[in-house]
Amino acid sequence: LAVLTRATNDPLAISTYLAVLTGLLTWRLIPAVADRFVAAGLSGKDVNKAHQPIIPESLGIIAATLYLICLFLFIPFPFRQWFPAEPAVLSLRTFPFQRLGEFLAALLCLQSMVFLGFADDVFDIRWRYKLVMPTVASIPLLMGYYLSDGITYVVLPIPLRPILGRILDIGILYYVYIAMLAIFCTNSINILAGINGVEAGQSLVIALSVAANDLLYVNGPDRPAAEVHLFSLYFILPFIAVTTALLWHNWYPARVFVGDTYCYFAGMTFAVVGIIGHFSKTLLLFFIPQIFNFIYSAPQLFRLVPCPRHRMPRLNPATGRLEPSDASLATATPTGLAVVRTLARFRLVRVATDDAGTPLRVSNLTLLNLLLVHCGPLPENHLAALVVALQVFGSVAAFTVRYQLVTFLY
Ligand code: UD1
Ligand code: MG
Secondary structure: OHHHHHHHOOHHHHHHHHHHHHHHHHHHHHHHHHHHHHHOOOEEEOOOOOOOOEEEOOOHHHHHHHHHHHHHHHOOHHHHHHOOOOOOOOOOOOOOHHHHHHHHHHHHHHHHHHHHHHHHHHHOOOHHHHHHHHHHHOHHHHHHHHHHOOOOEEEOOHHHHHHHOOEEEOOHHHHHHHHHHHHHHHHHHHHOOOOOOHHHHHHHHHHHHHHHHHHHHHOOOOHHHHHHHHHHHHHHHHHHHHHHHHHHHHOOOOOOOOHHHHHHHHHHHHHHHHHHOOOHHHHHHOOHHHHHHHHHHHHHHOOOOOOOOOOOOEEEOOOOEEEOOEEEOOOOOHHHHHHHHHHHHOOOOOEEEOOOOOEEEEEOOOHHHHHHHHHOOEOHHHHHHHHHHHHHHHHHHHHHHHHOHHHHOO
């Protein structure tokens, strides 16, 4: 009993135990319920396999639901010290209501995003709504942020200080930035997708990087920083656990697909921890591959260059390897063709031309296809491993920038 009491006084230990338990449960439950997803019409073709098997889709909902249950059960623990043994009155005067408010707001925000992501899997929501959804879902978080800290100033880098000063209060724009962060995190994971293991793989590396960054602070001398990073850990540890379980079943050859539910859930978890932990800039450094993929995709996302419904690489059945998929340029605008020519000059795309040299088709503008243009053709699992390796490399670069180079800027 003494061990139990002591253990319940350490929320981080509780969080870790609960996370491990939730991860194991997710790992067991996914294969047990996968067939029911197919029966319910939640399935997709694994297009890069010779026989294109039907795979249960949206199993991210299992990971996300168990994650939410885990966090619901955890709600009392960070506030344990405000529950006196006797008399049974809460020490209301010192109770951190703002912190609780922010915690609940973050949960509401995650829960809404999971709901909306699942709706997307079931109804295939249009792109313009996909952009709006995270904004709406992040409103509780913005409110929670306002209540708990509400800091809207940014510390400026040294070169800008002579003009604007050391600190700049950007007011309402800070909230616009937070909402955009939520849109970016969710959608950028969803568009770096299409081969087995890549959605959960990239998310796992980002989550581990976030946790490593948090651990640098939790025992540090800066108490406010330690506290916010502790809260970030409470959200990220169970995420790491459920993602590992999901990845186990989603890695090549996939037995389940994660679905948009998972991509939105993952992106929103990162936005949540970045905001409550006050490290949104560091978080964005962990998104280097996603930022690159987004900028590189922009000509197709904004329809300068035609964008097919699916842009994932294509299997060459003869070799069993993936090759870049491409888009027809028949309906491309002159601006689009100019963009394609410029990208081709820098060897950033592969273009098929007619005899007169007019571009006919261009490799789709995704990081996966770009890797294949330069390092391909590759087997699907090698390409997924390459993306995960790039993500690790990105995180190493992020830590270097954040803790070494940054001293020249701040
Ligand atoms: C996003 C991408 C799209 C990409 C798709 C793949 C943009 C603008 N959209 O669309 O180009 O093709 O993700 O997820 O970049 N699938 C596999 N193997 C996998 C994972 C998925 O074959 O390992 C296929 C399955 O048929 C699955 C479908 O992709 O059913 C899921 O696509 P969905 O998540 O609905 O596509 P979007 O997120 O809309
Ligand atoms: Mg998707």
